[in-house]
Amino acid sequence: MSRAEEPGRTTPAWLASLTRDAVGGAARATVGVVLGGVLAVAVVPVAVGALLAAPVSRAVGRRWLRVVVTADRRRLRRWHGHASGEAPVGDRAAAGYLAVRVVTGTAALVLVVIGGAVAAGYLLVPPVLLARGDVPAATFAPSVGVGVVALLLTAQVIAASAALDRRLAARLLDGDPTAMLRRRVRELAASRADVVAAVDDERRRIGRDLHDGVQQRVVALAMLLGRAQHTTDAEQAGGLHQQAHRDARALIGELREVAWRVYPTELDEAGLDAALESLVDRVPHAISLRNDLVRTPARGVALAVYYTISEAVTNAVKHAHAEAITVEVGEDGDTLVARVRDDGRGGADPAGSGLAGLAGRLAALDGRLVVDSPVGGPTVVAVEIPCG
Numbered sequence: 421m422s423r424a425e426e427p428g429r430t431t432p433a434w435l436a437s438l439t440r441d442a443v444g445g446a447a448r449a450t451v452g453v454v455l456g457g458v459l460a461v462a463v464v465p466v467a468v469g470a471l472l473a474a475p476v477s478r479a480v481g482r483r484w485l486r487v488v489v490t491a492d493r494r495r496l497r498r499w500h501g502h503a504s505g506e507a508p509v510g511d512r513a514a515a516g517y518l519a520v521r522v523v524t525g526t527a528a529l530v531l532v533v534i535g536g537a538v539a540a541g542y543l544l545v546p547p548v549l550l551a552r553g554d555v556p557a558a559t560f561a562p563s564v565g566v567g568v569v570a571l572l573l574t575a576q577v578i579a580a581s582a583a584l585d586r587r588l589a590a591r592l593l594d595g596d597p598t599a600m601l602r603r604r605v606r607e608l609a610a611s612r613a614d615v616v617a618a619v620d621d622e623r624r625r626i627g628r629d630l631h632d633g634v635q636q637r638v639v640a641l642a643m644l645l646g647r648a649q650h651t652t653d654a655e656q657a658g659g660l661h662q663q664a665h666r667d668a669r670a671l672i673g674e675l676r677e678v679a680w681r682v683y684p685t686e687l688d689e690a691g692l693d694a695a696l697e698s699l700v701d702r703v704p705h706a707i708s709l710r711n712d713l714v715r716t717p718a719r720g721v722a723l724a725v726y727y728t729i730s731e732a733v734t735n736a737v738k739h740a741h742a743e744a745i746t747v748e749v750g751e752d753g754d755t756l757v758a759r760v761r762d763d764g765r766g767g768a769d770p771a772g773s774g775l776a777g778l779a780g781r782l783a784a785l786d787g788r789l790v791v792d793s794p795v796g797g798p799t800v801v802a803v804e805i806p807c808g
Contacts, residue, residue, distance in 0.1 A: 449582045452499025456585055457529025460521050463488050485514040498753065502586045509593055517592040528581035535574030542567030637671045684726060692722040699730055705737055705745055712750035717807050724785055725758050725803055728778045732760035732801040740764025740799060758803040766797035
């Protein structure tokens with residue numbers, strides 16, 4: 421028996437749950453509409469004005485447009501439950517959407533503020549005045565009635581504004597569903613081809629590591645043992661055996677490194693956090709690791725994030741000659757976000773085989789890779805991928 425159905429309680433469980441859901445939905449819609457109005461009033465005019473200003477300011481205007489559209493998409497997803505896409509929006513489409521949002525967002529904010537103030541005034545002030553004896557009791561009921569009507573009208577405005585926000589986003593930001601489906605099919609086909617190419621490149625790299633590294637060490641070790649076997653000098657044979665022992669230990673270490681590059685077994689045994697800590701311990705550089713993950717990501721997501729971080733750290737050490745590296749992993753809603761920053765010389769090419777392969781692997785999981793690496797540094801490699 422649920423608590424709501426215990427003897428002495430009058431509220432059924434289903435009614436209590438329905439009430440909580442209704443109140444929670446109304447609260448989320450209210451916050452979303454108010455935030456949308458504030459965004460329209462405070463930020464959108466600046467972004468549109470910057471875009472329409474002199475040519476010198478157009479780059480700034482485009483950046484503002486991207487920032488505002490991204491913020492509004494997050495608002496829609498968080499407070500209105502609208503799964504707005506993440507596809508890039510053209511400057512004209514973004515400017516048109518934000519121009520419409522200036523009108524609708526401002527109007528909604530004004531109506532909600534006025535309606536809320538009227539409702540609060542007629543519902544909260546009369547009881548106080550009545551208790552103090554400043555107004556007659558006959559005026560109490562009409563005042564409450566006006567307050568309830570104002571409250572209901574405000575709720576209707578909030579519901580209509582939330583629905584309008586979702587429709588505007590679906591129409592002006594998300595685009596035509598058929599075109600979106602076609603684009604999605606093209607993206608999946610491209611990401612599948614990229615994953616196949618990345619797997620082939622990884623196989624070739626593993627083959628080179630085995631041929632140029634491990635195989636050469638095995639041949640050298642065999643030759644060393646052969647010399648020790650054929651020498652007649654006991655002291656020299658002992659020295660050769662000691663050297664062979666050292667080379668064998670180095671060979672085991674190199675085999676472990678190759679195995680880790682093929683697949684980090686610790687990822688399955690202890691999770692992404694332990695795998696990243698092991699990666700940091702194996703790199704002879706100053707690396708700062710911060711992991712703020714709350715949920716455990718899916719296996720494919722964790723593997724893609726690990727490979728991306730490992731590749732970024734390897735590039736920072738081998739190619740950028742970085743002295744300090746920072747790795748940060750966290751969550752932004754339902755998205756896993758990871759960043760690798762180094763103080764190296766920069767100039768990393770996102771179209772290179774390594775980074776392009778990682779981008780394809782992430783795209784297959786609806787993720788994306790962003791590389792910011794100006795010449796002279798610093799380099800920031802960012803990953804955004806659904807937690808799965």
